[in-house]
Amino acid sequence: MASAEVLSRQAMANRIAMEFEDGWVVNLGIGMPTLCSNFVHPERQILYQSENGLVNYGPLAVEGEEDFNLVNAGGQYVIPLPGMAVLDHADAFALIRAGYVDVSVLGAYEVAANGDFANWKLGGRKGGGIGGAMDLAVGARNVFVMMEHTTRDGAPRLLERCALPITAPGVVTLVATTLGLFEVTSEGFVLREIAPGYSPDEVQAATGAKLIVPQDLREFQQGHSP
Amino acid sequence: MKSKVYESFDAAVADIADGSTIMFSGFAGPGTPRNLIAALLAQGASGLTVISNTPGSWGDGPIDLKALIDAGRVRRVVAAFTAATHPSMRRAFDELYEAGEIEAELVPQGTLAERIRAGGAGIGAFYTPTGVGTETAEGKEVRSFEGRDYVLELPLRADYAMLRAHRADEMGNLQYVHTQRNFGPIMARAARTTLAELDGPVAAAGEIDPNQVHTPGIFVDRMVVVPADGIQEGARGG
Known part of the structure; x- marks a missing residue:
């Protein structure tokens, strides 16, 4: 493997957030995806939705100014934005299933070349944590995934087929990993953008599915908010 | 009409039977009673079946469902999590569940909410797209409507619902503040008491x-005001 640095979590989150369009309703999964809200585009208004019943909530609350009854889906204290709305849990998921969420950004253990992904149960475990992931996966208009390119042991997470129990079949269209940006197409994974200092062969070697490398492969866009 | 206001939490839960x-x-956190x-x-009370988003928290914090589980009072859990989101987090529930000493039914969170909603809305069953093609749909009827597959899910009802609200009047009409609302309105409808x-x-x-009532009082039977020295939300690590 090259000595080049892998992409940071914030770089991955910024790249995913660059895809958000003006007026989109965005749901960010627990963990890495919440970093997407740090990317602010001056000309695009994003409405963040949380499955515990918020539409249009704001950034994390600073310590000492928390409202203990206002949390995002990760249990973090957030602040209200003007025009925020509160729903009960059934309504929060009604809007998710009915397609009012433009994009759900989720973490995952595995993503397959057919768009399946797995993020709720590890091998050999009896219990799992589905949370809202299965509803978001089938309900959101777009499902984007952020994850490390490989496991801690170096095993690939981009695979021909998921080995773990899936969260939903055939829904993922875009994946940002520590090595690049991947589009899921009917032909399989297309490597759209690559981490600086890496070659397509190196990325392929760390991937468990055949990568399509297009002529117009670009370096990973390092977006940052002003 | 009998007053819905109880002087103590002990009095409000006194008649809850085993099972x-x-x-x-x-x-x-928010909304947890x-x-x-x-x-x-x-x-x-023991041998309880509990229906909740999680079987308590996996971290440290003020009392929640994990206290009942740790004390061996719970026989069965219906929840959207039967493991923490991070595999390194373990607690008594994980050991009991893996040893088969507690039963659990893992339900996608939106399906959990809709099953509770259905239970309090007189609905016999419903079809949802959530879970189709996954383990959670195994053994359930899958039916296609307008070219899309849906799985049949059944309502959830309960003997009791417990919730936290912000404000009430003596009729039992409730208001919640921010994300304290979550499951409160639908659970209040789905439970007998x-x-x-x-x-x-x-x-x-x-x-x-x-016009500002979130949960109408006909769904609320017993209310207790949390005293100043009671457990408050935000009492982290308490």
Whole structure:
């Protein structure tokens, strides 16, 4: 493997957030995806939705100014934005299933070349944590995934087929990993953008599915908010 | 009409029998009926079936469902999590579940909410796209409508629901603040007897604008005001 640095979590989150369009309703999964809200585009208004019943909530609350009854889906204290709305849990998921969420950004253990992904149960475990992931996966208009390119042991997470129990079949269209940006197409994974200092062969070697490398492969866009 | 206001949490939970099915509101803290849970723990009912987003938190924090599980009072859990989101987090529930000493039904969170909603809305069953093609749909009817597959899910009902609300009037009309609302409105409808713990004092009838009622009082049976020395949300690590 090259000595080049892998992409940071914030770089991955910024790249995913660059895809958000003006007026989109965005749901960010627990963990890495919440970093997407740090990317602010001056000309695009994003409405963040949380499955515990918020539409249009704001950034994390600073310590000492928390409202203990206002949390995002990760249990973090957030602040209200003007025009925020509160729903009960059934309504929060009604809007998710009915397609009012433009994009759900989720973490995952595995993503397959057919768009399946797995993020709720590890091998050999009896219990799992589905949370809202299965509803978001089938309900959101777009499902984007952020994850490390490989496991801690170096095993690939981009695979021909998921080995773990899936969260939903055939829904993922875009994946940002520590090595690049991947589009899921009917032909399989297309490597759209690559981490600086890496070659397509190196990325392929760390991937468990055949990568399509297009002529117009670009370096990973390092977006940052002003 | 008998007053819905109870003087103590102990009095509000006194008649809850062993083997009861209880819904608990709360999501990552807000809405969790911590004072009712503490009273139920002291009351001693066991063999409970609990319906909740999680079987308690995996981290440290003020009392929640994990206290009932740790004390061996729970026989069965219906929840959207039967493991923490991070595999390194373990607690008594994980050991009991893996050893088969506690039963659990893992339900996608939106399906959990809709099953509770259906239970309180007189609905016999419903089809949802969530879970189609996954383990959670195994053994269930899958049917296609307009070219899309849906899985049949059944409603959830309970003997009791426990929730936390912000404000109430003596009729039992409730208001919640921000994400304290979560499962409260739907659980109040799906249970035969609903117990609410309240941030503030109970107002006279008419003090809450009828247009601003979140949970109508006909769904609420017992209310207890959390005293100043009670368990408050935000009491981290308490």
